[in-house]
Amino acid sequence: MSKKANTFQTPIGTRDLLPGESARWEAVVEVFSSVASRSGFALVDTPLFEDIGVFSRIGEGTDVVGKEMYEFHDRSERHMALRPEGTAAICRSFVQHRPPVPWKVYYRGPYFRYEAPQAGRFRQFHQFGIESIGSDDPDIDVEVIALGWNVLQSVGLKQVNLLLNSMGDANTRKQYQQSLGDFLEGRVLDLDEEDRSKVASHPLRVLDSKRRATQSVIAQAPLIEEFLDGDAKAHFERVQEGLNALNIPFTIEPKLVRGLDYYTHTTFEFQSQALESAQNTVCGGGRYNGLIEELGGPPTPGIGFGMGIERLLLACDAEGSFPDPPPKTQVWVVDVTDGSSARDLTQLLRADGVVADRSFDGRSMRSQIRSADRSGAQLALIIGEQELEEATISIRMLRDSAADQIVVPREEVVSQVRQLLGLDS
Ligand code: ATP
Ligand code: MG
Numbered sequence: 001m002s003k004k005a006n007t008f009q010t011p012i013g014t015r016d017l018l019p020g021e022s023a024r025w026e027a028v029v030e031v032f033s034s035v036a037s038r039s040g041f042a043l044v045d046t047p048l049f050e051d052i053g054v055f056s057r058i059g060e061g062t063d064v065v066g067k068e069m070y071e072f073h074d075r076s077e078r079h080m081a082l083r084p085e086g087t088a089a090i091c092r093s094f095v096q097h098r099p100p101v102p103w104k105v106y107y108r109g110p111y112f113r114y115e116a117p118q119a120g121r122f123r124q125f126h127q128f129g130i131e132s133i134g135s136d137d138p139d140i141d142v143e144v145i146a147l148g149w150n151v152l153q154s155v156g157l158k159q160v161n162l163l164l165n166s167m168g169d170a171n172t173r174k175q176y177q178q179s180l181g182d183f184l185e186g187r188v189l190d191l192d193e194e195d196r197s198k199v200a201s202h203p204l205r206v207l208d209s210k211r212r213a214t215q216s217v218i219a220q221a222p223l224i225e226e227f228l229d230g231d232a233k234a235h236f237e238r239v240q241e242g243l244n245a246l247n248i249p250f251t252i253e254p255k256l257v258r259g260l261d262y263y264t265h266t267t268f269e270f271q272s273q274a275l276e277s278a279q280n281t282v283c284g285g286g287r288y289n290g291l292i293e294e295l296g297g298p299p300t301p302g303i304g305f306g307m308g309i310e311r312l313l314l315a316c317d318a319e320g321s322f323p324d325p326p327p328k329t330q331v332w333v334v335d336v337t338d339g340s341s342a343r344d345l346t347q348l349l350r351a352d353g354v355v356a357d358r359s360f361d362g363r364s365m366r367s368q369i370r371s372a373d374r375s376g377a378q379l380a381l382i383i384g385e386q387e388l389e390e391a392t393i394s395i396r397m398l399r400d401s402a403a404d405q406i407v408v409p410r411e412e413v414v415s416q417v418r419q420l421l422g423l424d425s
Contacts, residue, residue, distance in 0.1 A: 013115065013123025027325045028313060029108055031154050032128045036106035039147050041130050044105040046089040048112075052081040054092045057294045058262055062205065068113035082112035086306050087262070087288065088295070090131045095297035101134020108309075120279035120311050129285070131304035133292070138235045141266045141287065142242030144303050148270055148283050149248050151307065156321030159273040160282065163253040164243075166236040167263050168228045170290060176227045177203055187217045207257045210278060223254040232265060239266055262288040266303065274318035275311070282315050283307040327376030330421055332398075333358040334368040334382045341383040345393075345413065352414050353423065372398060379420060381413065395420065 010016055017025055033043070052071055059065055070082035083089050086107050094103060108128035115121055130147060132140050145162070152160050167173055181203040188196050192211035199206060207218055228236065243250050250268075258267045267286035275282075285305025292300040316322040331354055335342035342358040349356035357375060359368045365384075372380040382394040382405075391410045395417070397403040408416045418424050 011123070013117035013121075015122065015124075021324075023328070024313070024322070024324045025309070028155060028309065028316075028322065029128065032108065032151055032307070033106070035147060035150050035154055036128075036130055039104075039143065041104045041106040041132075041147075044090060044093060044107055045109070046083070046086075046093055046107070048110065049080045049082050050089055050092065052079045054088050054295070055081050055084055057291065058085065058088050059202075062202075064113060068115055070112045070114060084111055084113050086111065086127060086129045087131060087302075087304055088291065090304070091133070091288075091292050091295050091297070091302065094133050094300070094302075095292060095295050098297075101300070102140070103133040104130070105133075106130045118279070120275065120308070120314050122310060126309040127306045128309060129304055129306035131302055133302040134300055136235075136289070136301045138238035138266075139242055141235075141239045141303055142246065144285065144305060145239075145243065145266075145268055146246055146248060148268075148285070148305050148307065149246075152270060152282070152312075155312065155316055157272065157282075157312075157315055157319055158321075159319055160315070161271050161273060162243075162248065162250040163256050163269045163271060164240070164250045165224070165253050165256040165267045166228060166232060166239075166265055167224060167257060167267055167286070168232040169264055172224065172227045172229065172232060173204075173264070176222070176224045179222050179227070180204065180207075183221050184217070190217050204257050207255050218255060221255070224257070225254050235265055258284055258286055262291040262294070264289040268305070270307075272311075272315035272318065274315055279311060279314075281308075282311045328355045329357050329375040329377045330354055331356040331379045331381060331417055332368070332372030332375055332377040334365065334372060334380050336365050336368070336382075336384050337388050338362075341388065345381060345383075348414060349417060352418065354414070354417055354421065379417060381417070 055069060056065055064084050069084055072080055074080055090105060090107065106128065110124050110126050112124055114123060117123060130144060132144055149162065181199065184191065184199045184203050184206055188199055190213060191199070191206065192209065192213040195206050195209045195211060195214045206214060209215065256267050256269060257263070263286040265287040269281050270283040271280045272282050283305050285303070287301065287303040289301040292302060331349055333342040333345050333356060335358065339362065346356045346358050359371050369380060378397065378399055380396040380398055382396060387393055392407050393410055393413045394405050394407050396405045
């Protein structure tokens with residue numbers, strides 16, 4: 001009996017990013033990085049795994065910590081976790097390095113949650129996000145939300161709603177938690193079974209529930225706005241005033257408490273109306289004025305958001321925006337002699353900033369021209385026996401059927417190519 005070799009697949013909830021889609025992926029990351037750096041945010045890259053304590057601070061009662069964390073003991077019995085989100089790690093980094101404030105940083109990369117995979121929900125997913133640490137100024141809330149808005153605008157999304165809420169301070173939260181807990185206690189049997197156990201210990205988490213029975217109970221729950229004090233109200237009003245001034249439309253959603261425990265004051269989400277409601281949040285964020293202290297730092301306010309890259313691209317697909325970028329290849333070198341010209345010319349062109357490629361394996365002229373066509377290149381540089389002999393190159397305009405093929409001296413080819421591609425203007 002012949003033994004069949006094992007083949008392997010990507011683990012459940014993960015996927016390969018392949019060449020057909022990776023250019024768009026890179027383009028969307030580039031949009032984000034440039035929007036963020038234009039607003040004075042600088043890249044921070046933290047490890048993919050950390051001491052689990054970094055993340056357990058974000059909320060014992062949350063799904064992210066309770067059910068979804070990829071935790072493991074390393075070979076020295078350290079209790080670690082693959083990072084499930086960005087904010088706690090950035091705050092850990094802030095406490096470790098104590099940079100001057102305001103510390104305005106952005107991040108992008110893979111995050112890990114043990115979730116039930118479905119459209120727009122993966123176990124390894126990707127986020128980009130920003131954090132602005134060190135100031136309580138409500139205008140920073142506006143800057144952060146506006147940055148998220150700018151990213152969504154830059155990828156051409158039109159059907160997004162900004163939902164906004166204020167959680168007040170720790171005291172507000174405590175009082176509201178009490179009142180909400182009492183209310184839910186009285187209706188516990190009407191809640192979805194899955195949510196009942198949260199009522200006593202983490203009533204706020206019940207508000208995040210997407211389960212129908214629970215939703216109809218929380219529609220009647222007390223609202224946090226009744227518990228906001230004067231300072232919290234003033235902060236929230238200034239945020240709204242700023243969004244209005246910048247013409248960023250929003251809806252106040254008093255039940256928006258977000259899935260993590262660290263939020264205070266402003267919380268917000270951008271939701272896509274083009275996606276199913278189970279995964280329509282493309283971006284979520286808010287203020288976390290207690291988190292840095294929890295992580296052993298001095299009391300320091302902060303605000304940020306995380307945006308799901310897969311979700312963002314799904315929303316783009318649903319709206320038909322942000323199409324694949326055009327191919328990058330500009331020049332294809334077609335060498336039907338022994339390949340030496342292709343070898344040398346591609347290198348020369350690339351060194352001069354031209355995106356150049358070629359065929360291998362001594363293919364026929366026809367086959368090489370076909371590859372040139374498929375690559376999206378504007379120009380084919382053709383070297384046959386005659387060109388070789390005369391030290392010339394024939395340049396064919398692949399996208400312009402009216403244009404002739406021109407012949408140029410070999411030593412002028414780079415400058416000719418740059419000119420034809422309009423790289424020097
Ligand atoms: P959801 O309610 O959809 O589970 P969340 O509140 O858990 O989202 P956050 O922790 O705020 O999400 O993460 C920020 C963003 O990251 C989300 O708005 C979403 O776009 C994306 N995201 C979160 N979890 C996943 C996942 N498992 N797969 C893909 N994207 C995700
Ligand atoms: Mg979640």
